[in-house]
Amino acid sequence: MILPIVAYGSPVLRKIAADIANDYPELDKLIADMWETMYNSNGVGLAAPQINKSIRLFTLDSTQIFSNMKEDGEEHDYPDSPGFKGVFINARIVEKTGEEWAYNEGCLSIPKIREDVKRNETVTLEYADENFDLHTKTFNGITARVILHEYDHIEGKLFIDYIKPLKRTLLKRKLDDISKGKIKTDYRMMFVK
Numbered sequence: 001m002i003l004p005i006v007a008y009g010s011p012v013l014r015k016i017a018a019d020i021a022n023d024y025p026e027l028d029k030l031i032a033d034m035w036e037t038m039y040n041s042n043g044v045g046l047a048a049p050q051i052n053k054s055i056r057l058f059t060l061d062s063t064q065i066f067s068n069m070k071e072d073g074e075e076h077d078y079p080d081s082p083g084f085k086g087v088f089i090n091a092r093i094v095e096k097t098g099e100e101w102a103y104n105e106g107c108l109s110i111p112k113i114r115e116d117v118k119r120n121e122t123v124t125l126e127y128a129d130e131n132f133d134l135h136t137k138t139f140n141g142i143t144a145r146v147i148l149h150e151y152d153h154i155e156g157k158l159f160i161d162y163i164k165p166l167k168r169t170l171l172k173r174k175l176d177d178i179s180k181g182k183i184k185t186d187y188r189m190m191f192v193k
Helices: 027-039 065-069 139-155 165-179
Strands: 046-047 057-061 085-107 110-129 134-141
Touching: 027 046, 027 057, 057 139, 065 110, 065 139, 085 139, 110 139, 110 165, 134 139
Parallel strands: none
Antiparallel strands: 046 057, 057 085, 085 110, 110 134
């Protein structure tokens, strides 16, 4: 089932999400719904707070980015090509390393706004997958960036928090419009009343 995406301004996007146990009610269905919602909205990652659930769960498929680059005839030499697809439950960052590099990011909860954000090139995470098998794994390049973006969601942070104050001031009207539902998207959204 395709779920509505929570819009900027909703308190759930600013809460630190809670861990879940392997007996979380209907977890398989929730994960399946998150995949369907993410692909329907042309996203490459989706965190549970974005569907109004304050739990430490996110999905990502960075292979989409590399597929789109190929279709557009772009040739980029990213170390994580062809990308990674996976479910992350109760993730914790072990270490961020490497140079910070800028990349133009967007967010399904903040539609039609994109900005360059600097993030570390490598991240090591401890997490459980959809079967609650535990992993400690290092990711780099674009996959690391998507992970860090989605991880921020479960920590109550948004990509616009990394933008310089002046730029955020310039975006204030657009952000206010999003929070009031004055925006059109190709996917369903949920707005604060």
